[in-house]
Amino acid sequence: MRYFTIQPPAELKPYVRFYWVLEHELGADEPSYIYRSVADGCTEMVFHYRSMFDELENKNGENAGPSGIQFQTTQYRRFITKESFGIFGAYIYPFAVPCFFNIPSSQTSNLAFDFDTFLNKPGTELExxxxxxxxxxKRAEILSEFLIARLRQNMLKDDRMATAIRDVIHNKQYRTVTQLAGAYNLSARQFDRKFKEYAGFNPKTYMRLVRLQDALRQYNTNKTLTQIAMECGYYDQSHFIHDVKEFTGYHPSFYFSGKAEGTEYRNT
Structure with missing residues (x-):
């Protein structure tokens, strides 16, 4: 399996965290591959340039899982393919959603669309x-041109909320919503409303999603689950277990065992 990232151009870096590529050749002893996406506070644009995946829903059947947009989500999803595959994606801050797509992030949470449905003809042509x-x-170049053109037509309206979301994701200095709201001179109620508009979820939920992603990035570090939980700000082991199970569908001991679906790329 091959996984790597590509940095966006300077104009997009405040909005696009990175582009990513995932490729895999199925061997004779591997008739299919199942990928499990997990809850995440960022939006992804995904392009299947080699083969397609079908979505597995509640083990009751398969539905088409084409290229498209998965907005920030508290849900996990499962996909299967029986062919070697190649996927190109863009990992986008949620506050960039209004800039690129002219819709509040709060209206897109937990939604996913193919490009034709969401963007009509421009989406079909982009795909x-x-x-x-x-x-x-070249894919990164094409998508960058598309996003920059949209950004220049619809600039970010509240940079303060973008900074707050980046603080939650990158700085880790705020452990409570009250601390975060105070840092931006807003009441908890005002902050909650503004933050949700640009992050898609209220601050408490969003901080849980970020904490989860912090924990999952500790995959393959040889740290104990207790160490991971403490370093990522979980109150106790039961809190850690609850969030990992809710947002990935797995108990932490299994997710970090190397046997869970969709974790192979973390070893690359």
Whole structure:
């Protein structure tokens, strides 16, 4: 399995965390591959340029899982393919959703659309250009041009909330919503409303999603589950277990065992 990231151009860096690529060749002893996406506070644009995945829903059947947009979500999803695959994606801050798509982030949470449904003809044309591009660096170039053109038409309206969301994701200095609201000179109620508009979830839920992603990045570090829980700010082991199970569908001991679906790329 091959996984790597590509940095966006300077104009997009405040909005796009990175582009990513996941490729895998199925062997004779591997008739299919199942990928499990987990809850995440960022939005992803995903392009399947080699083969397609079907979505597995509650073990009752398969539905098409085409290229498209998965907005910030508290849910996990499962996909299967029986062919070797290549996927190109963009990992986007939630506050960039209004800039790129002219819709409040609070109206997109837990939603996913194919490009044709969400963006109509421009989405169909974008998907075709990205999928048919010569390589992943050309894909990054094409998508960057598309996003920059949209950004220039619809600039961010509240940079303060963008900074607050970045603080939650990157700085880790605020452990409570009250602390975070105080840092931006807003009451907890005012902050909750504004934050949700740009993050898609209220601050408490969003901080849980970020804490989960922090924990999952400790995969393959040889740390104990207790160490991971403490370093990522969980109150106790039961709190850690509850969130990991809710947002990934797995008990932490199994997720971090190396046997869970969709974790293979973390070893690359």
């Amino acid at each position: 075709e250009r990205v999928v048919l591009a010569a390589d992943n660096y």
